[in-house]
Amino acid sequence: MAIYSTIDLPESYSDLDQTLNSADLILSDAVANATTLFHTPVVSSFDGTNINSRVMVLREFSLQDRIMRFHTDQRAPKIQHYSSNSICSVLGYDPELKIQIKLKGKITTHHNNDVTKTAWDESTPRSKKCYSVKGGSSKAINNPSKYDIKKVSVEEGYQNFAVLIFSFDSLEFLYLKGSGHRRALHKWDEDHSASWLVP
Ligand SMILES: Cc1cc2nc3c(=O)[nH]c(=O)nc-3n(C[C@H](O)[C@H](O)[C@H](O)COP(=O)(O)O)c2cc1C
Secondary structure, rough: OEEOOOEEEEOOOOOHHHHHHHHHHHEEEOOOOOOOOHOOOOEEEEHHHEEEEOOOOOEEEEEEEEEEEEEEEEOOHHHHHHHOOOEEEEEEEEOOOOOOEEEEEEEEEOOOOOOHHHHHHHOOHHHHHHHHOOOOOOOOOHHHHHHHHOOOOOOHHHHHEEEEEEEEEEEEEHHHHOOEEEEEEEEEEEEEEEEEEOO
16 A cells, blocks of 8 residues: 555555545545645636636545535636636646546635635635735736735635635546556446546
């Protein structure tokens, strides 16, 4: 067994359940474990014309509910994009593990409701501070130093705080190994189904 952080993963994969179990362990661990690159996966969405990708901090993962939670600024243009095009893909790879996980699904946005209240209350003052930046995310500016966050009352940032809930219906697992790569696709339509793919 390879030991990575607090999780034990198989050295080789011979059945599909193992791949889903490892993905569950990795992504559950990644919420609190900033040393794995799965803590900061790439979240991609479609704005109607272009695909947009960005790194985001994974705040919650539940295989049982098939969700991931991310936090962002309500003023960011992507909030509007998610309303018109909710499809989304989340991708992570960790070279220590030699495992890539790709998920596909849809994003719903939350602002000023029970979901954001709970997430805000669980956030650290350091995380909360980002939402006090003036002017809103992605605005073109002349002088970035004017937007450095200095003395603020962090709680005021709540009005700009948004939660993204990503609900996935497919999870692809790829394990790179010299003796033979292993690639598995898990899908949830009515029920869960899984198959190996040519790597
Ligand atoms: C390590 C790291 C973590 C980040 N975490 C977040 C995050 O949790 N939420 C977020 O909105 N942006 C996060 N960002 C910034 C985004 O990658 C992106 O630059 C920003 O959201 C603007 O992207 P957009 O134009 O697609 O909205 C992070 C960037 C890095 C490098």
